[in-house]
Amino acid sequence: MRFLIRIFFRTLRRVLTPFMIAGYHLSRPRGIQRTAEDQRAVDEGTGWLALYHFPACPFCIKVRRVMDRLSLNVELRNALQPGEHRQTLEREGGRIKVPCLRIAAxxxxxxxxxxxxxxxxYLEERFGSSG
Structure with a gap:
């Protein structure tokens, strides 16, 4: 029974993934308009950040929408497939769970x-309209 449930959800995820990704790209919010100087300052602040994500994860999409709305240039690291980003997330972050924001000081x-x-x-407080 457990096997059938697992197959059902994998199939459902494979069917819905393209729609979730397309929906994200078609409904991206317009970003905050800043002066070039202000945007440069924000970009310097986001240079210390990296978002580990899965492209079709609803919670990751929620975070990426906020990043788009705030006009943040945060490095995106896809941790879905085995590889460097997934290993780093598990080794340094402690677990493979997304979204995860890596904040380096x-x-x-x-x-x-x-x-x-x-x-x-965190993003709203640090980079919101008043920041």
Whole structure:
């Protein structure tokens, strides 16, 4: 029975994935318009960030929409397939769970922020319209 359930959800995910990705690209929000100087300052702040994500994960899409709305240039690291990003997420972040925002500090410390709502709150606080 467990096998049938697993097959059902894998099939469902394969069918829905293209629609979720297309929906994200077709409904991307317009970003905040900043002066070139202000955008450069924001880009410097986002240079320390990387978002580990799966392209069709609804929670990852939610975070990427906020990044688009805030006009943030955060490096996206696809951790879906086995490879460097997935290994790094597991080794340094502690588990393979997305979305996960890697926040590096200038002193070399690294913070791994899981949970889409926590990531969004961090981005809003740091780069929102007042930042």
């Amino acid at each position: 200038e002193d070399g410390r690294v913070q791994w922020l899981y949970e889409s709502d926590d990531i969004i709150a």
